[in-house]
Amino acid sequence: MTKLKVGLRPLVSKINLPTVLKTAILPGESMERLFMATQAGEIFYLGDGCIKTFLDIRPQIIKLGATRGGYDERGLLGLAFHPDFSNNGLFYLHYSAAGTQGPGALSERFKPDSCHPETLHLKWMNRETHYDHIDTVEEWMLQTDSPPRKRRTLLNLRRPFFNHNGVNSLNFSPESGRLILTTGDGGAGYDPFNLSQDDLEIAGKIIEIDVNKSVSIPHLPAATRFDELPGLLQETLTVMAKGVRNIPGISFQALHHSYIKYAGNVGQDLAESIFSFVQYKPVPVSRLVQASRLNDTEKEEITNLGWRGWEGPIPASTIKDCSENPSLDENILAYYHEAVNLSTSRLQPLTWYFHRDSRPDKFEGTALTGVQPYMGRAIPHLSGSVVFTDLLRNQESQAPARGVIAYSRIRPDGGPNEYSVIEIDDPFGSQSAYFVSLGANSNQTRLFLGVYGSMKVTDCNQGMIYEIVSV
Numbered sequence: 001m002t003k004l005k006v007g008l009r010p011l012v013s014k015i016n017l018p019t020v021l022k023t024a025i026l027p028g029e030s031m032e033r034l035f036m037a038t039q040a041g042e043i044f045y046l047g048d049g050c051i052k053t054f055l056d057i058r059p060q061i062i063k064l065g066a067t068r069g070g071y072d073e074r075g076l077l078g079l080a081f082h083p084d085f086s087n088n089g090l091f092y093l094h095y096s097a098a099g100t101q102g103p104g105a106l107s108e109r110f111k112p113d114s115c116h117p118e119t120l121h122l123k124w125m126n127r128e129t130h131y132d133h134i135d136t137v138e139e140w141m142l143q144t145d146s147p148p149r150k151r152r153t154l155l156n157l158r159r160p161f162f163n164h165n166g167v168n169s170l171n172f173s174p175e176s177g178r179l180i181l182t183t184g185d186g187g188a189g190y191d192p193f194n195l196s197q198d199d200l201e202i203a204g205k206i207i208e209i210d211v212n213k214s215v216s217i218p219h220l221p222a223a224t225r226f227d228e229l230p231g232l233l234q235e236t237l238t239v240m241a242k243g244v245r246n247i248p249g250i251s252f253q254a255l256h257h258s259y260i261k262y263a264g265n266v267g268q269d270l271a272e273s274i275f276s277f278v279q280y281k282p283v284p285v286s287r288l289v290q291a292s293r294l295n296d297t298e299k300e301e302i303t304n305l306g307w308r309g310w311e312g313p314i315p316a317s318t319i320k321d322c323s324e325n326p327s328l329d330e331n332i333l334a335y336y337h338e339a340v341n342l343s344t345s346r347l348q349p350l351t352w353y354f355h356r357d358s359r360p361d362k363f364e365g366t367a368l369t370g371v372q373p374y375m376g377r378a379i380p381h382l383s384g385s386v387v388f389t390d391l392l393r394n395q396e397s398q399a400p401a402r403g404v405i406a407y408s409r410i411r412p413d414g415g416p417n418e419y420s421v422i423e424i425d426d427p428f429g430s431q432s433a434y435f436v437s438l439g440a441n442s443n444q445t446r447l448f449l450g451v452y453g454s455m456k457v458t459d460c461n462q463g464m465i466y467e468i469v470s471v
Helices: 285-293 336-342
Strands: 004-015 018-025 032-038 042-047 050-056 076-081 090-096 133-141 149-159 170-172 179-182 206-209 237-242 250-255 258-265 271-277 317-320 330-333 351-354 368-374 385-390 404-408 420-424 434-440 447-452 463-470
Touching (some): 004 032, 004 042, 018 076, 018 434, 018 447, 018 463, 032 076, 032 463, 042 076, 076 179, 090 149, 090 170, 250 368, 258 368, 271 368, 271 385, 385 434
Parallel strands (some): 076 170, 368 434
Antiparallel strands (some): 018 032, 032 042, 042 050, 090 133, 133 149, 170 179, 179 206, 250 258, 258 271, 317 330, 368 385, 385 404, 434 447
């Protein structure tokens, strides 16, 4: 693939952790604005050469960074604008709600051990009391002469652990017109309760929500499974895919009369993966619930990204330490039977990269943070590609932290493809630069990069937004 170099044009500085970068046209305007949502709960937009506040829900966000040395994966996770936002003012939020902190689903750190089968088949017990927090998905409306207001709650999700809640988790499908929610497997590593493969679990899925159905349920209870939801709410949901570990959203690329869907799956210990698919069969949640109640053993064919049996292209494994010689550490299949059962039915990734890779033209990554197609002409060799970012390049030297940008392409035969690292004109100097988010405008002709100077959500105002440009 062609080696590319790009520049980073600064747009915004001194912003809190930018989790979502999107554009929209405000009601009464004709110009597309860049919107930036921060993990702390602020939403800004770039207009008339300055930063303006669109919404601030920081009091409604769970207290972030109080434990784990300031690192956190909760907060304001998703923002999506209704396709007719410029007329109806509707937009959607996904965030971790204040006042919902729980003790967590497990009291000890989890790691599967094939020598102790009981660790391979854990159940999430006492869900109403043993959980970490509650995420909420809400519909809001921008009003003419007053601040935006919440109209209704679409989902309240009880989450088992603090991590793997998804990020950039809301988007509208240009194909179905529905709101897409990506949930993540619930966290703790290795998906201890195998939520991602259970058809009735909300965790570990890509879900479509029909927001045009006017379902509004006051005091909506928190749920972990689809069969816990009220029947009217079940009727608004379909499952698009399962087998998700953690996912930085889903994006769409027009292809003739259909769309390529891109979804990245953050890896466990070995690999980060980008999936692409065109055809899929969304399965109504009401049908999944009915099949379960009737004990129907014939499972629905849901597009499956393969987790927890597979970590992208390879079976999920654990490492048995060899203390005398670490180079002889033994890799053991974490879930052998699941890997075998999913070997032919799972979706193969389009491309992937490893946490350890000595090839000179590749990189060693940490965590996938964004996947976006680019359809612009300003960077000619990148046009028609899918671009992705990684939080942090693993490196032996003590050089400042740096994220990575790379790209791949869809092959005519639909098979896996290689990727190529994109070189950048580095504007960061001696400062750390973690690449935390990747965004695009509505027609995917511009790409925006969110950068943060720290791994801690408690380190405020260390963020920058750049546009990726040609050099």
